[in-house]
Amino acid sequence: MTAQPIHPHDPDRVPRTAQGIAAALSAERRTQFCEELMAATPEEAAAVLRRWWCEAQLDTDPAGDRVTAEALAGTLPTTTVADLIERRRRDGLPVE
Structure with missing residues (x-):
């Protein structure tokens, strides 16, 4: 017997790249994401990508x-x- 997650999800539904995130967002949210990413310092960029990847995952969640x-x-x-x-x-x- 194997354990299954309570709430299974497809972690690859949105690729963890700027291009993948942008493609998953609506036009308005894509603009916000791009503006935030472009304004980020190199030290801040990873956190911006991580936060917006979560947003894109939520936006594309079938449930x-x-x-x-x-x-x-x-x-x-x-x-x-x-x-x-x-x-x-x-x-x-x-x-x-």
Whole structure:
């Protein structure tokens, strides 16, 4: 038996590149992303790409409308930040 994630997702739905992120965003959001990336210092660029990759993942999530509706209705399952950080550390993911 293998363990499966509770909420499976396709991590490659949006490539982790500036071009991949830009392609996944709406025209308005693409403009915001490009402006922010162009204004970033080299030290800030990685954080800009990471944040906008998350935005693009959310924008292209097939369940996005359902999640938005649940959040607005107050029925979206939640977790604590401490639990989330522990889970990310356990899974070997970055915690910033």
